[in-house]
Amino acid sequence: MRDFSHSTAHLALNTATLGHNMPGAGAGWSPEQTLDACARRGIGGIVFWRPEIEGRAVAIGQYARQVGVKVVGLCRAPFLTGPLSFKNNTEITDDFRKAIDETASLGGSILTIVVGGVEVGTKGVRESLKRVAEHLASVLAYAAQRDVRLALEPLHPMYGGDRSCLTTTRDALDLCDQLADPNIGIAIDVYHVWWDTDFSRQIARAQGRIFGFHLCDWLAHTTDFLLDRGMMGDGVADLKSLRMSVEKEGYTGFCEVEIFSEHNWWKRDPNEVLDIIVERFHTVC
Amino acid sequence: MRDFSHSTAHLALNTATLGHNMPGAGAGWSPEQTLDACARRGIGGIVFWRPEIEGRAVAIGQYARQVGVKVVGLCRAPFLTGPLSFKNNTEITDDFRKAIDETASLGGSILTIVVGGVEVGTKGVRESLKRVAEHLASVLAYAAQRDVRLALEPLHPMYGGDRSCLTTTRDALDLCDQLADPNIGIAIDVYHVWWDTDFSRQIARAQGRIFGFHLCDWLAHTTDFLLDRGMMGDGVADLKSLRMSVEKEGYTGFCEVEIFSEHNWWKRDPNEVLDIIVERFHTVC
Numbered sequence: 001m002r003d004f005s006h007s008t009a010h011l012a013l014n015t016a017t018l019g020h021n022m023p024g025a026g027a028g029w030s031p032e033q034t035l036d037a038c039a040r041r042g043i044g045g046i047v048f049w050r051p052e053i054e055g056r057a058v059a060i061g062q063y064a065r066q067v068g069v070k071v072v073g074l075c076r077a078p079f080l081t082g083p084l085s086f087k088n089n090t091e092i093t094d095d096f097r098k099a100i101d102e103t104a105s106l107g108g109s110i111l112t113i114v115v116g117g118v119e120v121g122t123k124g125v126r127e128s129l130k131r132v133a134e135h136l137a138s139v140l141a142y143a144a145q146r147d148v149r150l151a152l153e154p155l156h157p158m159y160g161g162d163r164s165c166l167t168t169t170r171d172a173l174d175l176c177d178q179l180a181d182p183n184i185g186i187a188i189d190v191y192h193v194w195w196d197t198d199f200s201r202q203i204a205r206a207q208g209r210i211f212g213f214h215l216c217d218w219l220a221h222t223t224d225f226l227l228d229r230g231m232m233g234d235g236v237a238d239l240k241s242l243r244m245s246v247e248k249e250g251y252t253g254f255c256e257v258e259i260f261s262e263h264n265w266w267k268r269d270p271n272e273v274l275d276i277i278v279e280r281f282h283t284v285c
Numbered sequence: 286m287r288d289f290s291h292s293t294a295h296l297a298l299n300t301a302t303l304g305h306n307m308p309g310a311g312a313g314w315s316p317e318q319t320l321d322a323c324a325r326r327g328i329g330g331i332v333f334w335r336p337e338i339e340g341r342a343v344a345i346g347q348y349a350r351q352v353g354v355k356v357v358g359l360c361r362a363p364f365l366t367g368p369l370s371f372k373n374n375t376e377i378t379d380d381f382r383k384a385i386d387e388t389a390s391l392g393g394s395i396l397t398i399v400v401g402g403v404e405v406g407t408k409g410v411r412e413s414l415k416r417v418a419e420h421l422a423s424v425l426a427y428a429a430q431r432d433v434r435l436a437l438e439p440l441h442p443m444y445g446g447d448r449s450c451l452t453t454t455r456d457a458l459d460l461c462d463q464l465a466d467p468n469i470g471i472a473i474d475v476y477h478v479w480w481d482t483d484f485s486r487q488i489a490r491a492q493g494r495i496f497g498f499h500l501c502d503w504l505a506h507t508t509d510f511l512l513d514r515g516m517m518g519d520g521v522a523d524l525k526s527l528r529m530s531v532e533k534e535g536y537t538g539f540c541e542v543e544i545f546s547e548h549n550w551w552k553r554d555p556n557e558v559l560d561i562i563v564e565r566f567h568t569v570c
Contacts, residue, residue: 083505117505117521124523125480158443160480161505161521167480195410195445195452198483220368220402220446222510236402236446238409 001244004255004281011281012045012072013038014214014258018273019266020049029270031060037271039067041278045254047112049075050102057105065107072254073110073151073212074103080135081128082117083162089135096139104146110211111143112151112187117162128165133178140181151187151211152176158225169193169202176209187212188246189258191229194218194237200245210251215239215285216259227262231276233284243285255285286529289540289566296566297330297357298323299499299543303558304551305334314555316345322556324352326563330539332397334360335387342390350392357539358395358436358497359388365420366413367402368447374420381424389431395496396428397436397472402447413450418463425466436472436496437461443510454478454487461494472497473531474543476514479503479522485530495536500524500570501544512547516561518569528570540570 004010015034029037031052038046046069053060053074064071078095079085086092103111113136119128136150143150154172155164166172172186186209193199195218203210217235222228232239243255257277259265265273289295300319314322316337323331331354338345338359349356363380364370371377388396398421404413421435428435439457440449451457457471471494478484480503488495502520507513517524528540542562544550550558 120505123521124526125482126523129482156443157441157480158507161503161507165480168482171482195442195450197410197414197453197456218446220405222443222446225507225510236408238411241409 001247004285006282008042008278008281009044010254011043011278012047012070012254012256013043013274013277014047014075014256015049015052016075017257017259017265017277018270020052031056032063035064035067035069037274038069041274043069043274043278045070045072045256047072047075047256047258048106050099053102053106057102061105061107070254071106071108072256073108073112074099074106076112076114077150079114079116079163081115081119081131081165083120085116092135093138096135097142100139100143100146100148103148109147110149110151110187112153112212114153114155115164115166117160118165125160125165125167129171129175132166133175136175136179136184140179140183143183148183149211150184152184153187153189153212154192156192168196169199173202173205173209185209185211187214188242189214189216190237190239190242191216191218194242199242203245203249206249208250210246210249211253212256213243213246213251213253214256214258215281216257224262227260229259229261231259231265232257232280239285255281257281286532289570291567293327293563293566294329295539296328296563297332297355297539297541298328298559298562299332299360299541300334300337301360302542302544302550302562303555305337316341317348320349320352320354322559323354326559328354328559328563330355330357330541332357332360332541332543333391335384338387338391342387346390346392355539356391356393357541358393358397359384359391361397361399362435364399364401364448366400366404366416366450368405370401377420378423381420382427385424385428385431385433388433394432395434395436395472397438397497399438399440400449400451402445403450410445410450410452414456414460417451418460421460421464421469425464425468428468433468434496435469437469438472438474438497439477441477453481454484458487458490458494470494470496472499473527474499474501475522475524475527476501476503479527484527488530488534491534493535495531495534496538498528498531498536498538498540500540500542500566509547512545514544514546516544516550517542517565524570540566542566
């Protein structure tokens, strides 16, 4: 297991942690300001969200290289299924390709995929998972052409209805098995898998297909479906054990901190948030 | 698979569905009024919550038999672990025995167990699950003596922190395997397991240990952790498929409707709620 007690080289910031830095929200920092703040602390990587880099991906990617922060990837592809997806397949495919282009333009290598919820009018997740597989199959050649890897992120089962019919590491790896393409893998977020006693057994099937590992914490008394994530160490997830499981399978990539927290971390001075992230990364992750 | 299109003999009401009938909340009906309302509709069974029957269990059990409604069981044993449990083991054991006594006094045969969340100061669920097993082992002899069966209910993983470190059918059956006692089994609630693609494979291990099957629905856009359950047919759970899985394993018991719904069903006329339950039971379950 890697020792992070003195190094931040493998720490990455997902900008959602600072309220996405959107104008008027959270820090309100520009992507360049965020990159500077990461560089000052030796934070090795960054993951942007699409609205932040809209139309400026190439320039932001260049700036990141200039200050020595690796753009790990981009959040995220459009929902492929469910009530929050675009209404027709052409829109989904077009936006998916656009997201792949934006990832490539940034100089990032990984596009995160949150697959979307249960298809309207259907019951259970199986039919929706089939649709997800079809959508993914249709963009794999394009992703390969742009040298972008697609990271399927299983979401916590509480998002099963509207955001992700893909809810377990098991299902995500089953989907990878089915698609059998070197550009498709999984992203593991401790928030989504911390409760799963089957996780260590499932992740042992991953064999080089872990494209991302995300950090935050599950607060014992979580009060909001989306925006009440905890800082590492403040919750009940066994962070070290989860990291050990992914590293045992050969994962050597970034640990990406992604904290949605409307009433706590998003309200604080972003410099304080970053300092605390660095300290917790050294001590509890 | 049983045909419920014309029969309510295997339909049971969990009184939580009417806002627990507590004075000033929901229907505000007495247990006897609720029993009458069930009897009028041919609803075959009922499950009470402890505060409703406090001190009157024997009389309420007698009234139920008189009107021909079977008291299936009682909700629920105290939390055995986590931040919401009693502070010391003696209190937990005493209250657990009291709940067993109350179930027996009612003439019910099943006590539902929601195990409690992650033990304070620990990380992940494994240590807490061990504590759960210890607590259960300590009351098994007493449950047998009172002829009460204990139904472990795995809760949706969104309750993993504070209410139930037991989150999957797999973990619940593992616990049953470990305790190896005829008085311990599981209760399956569609709300908690609907997302789990491993469910049908796991439930095939149950072999006579399914003590309960609970109905409601998972609304695609669920907005509250506790009190936003849907009426059968209004959500995305594949109810028939889930029932088919438990019946395939020999389950012949009641289908217990349990809907926590602060802003919808709890606000309606309880007679209307019961009528709709009966109609949905015939058509979508």
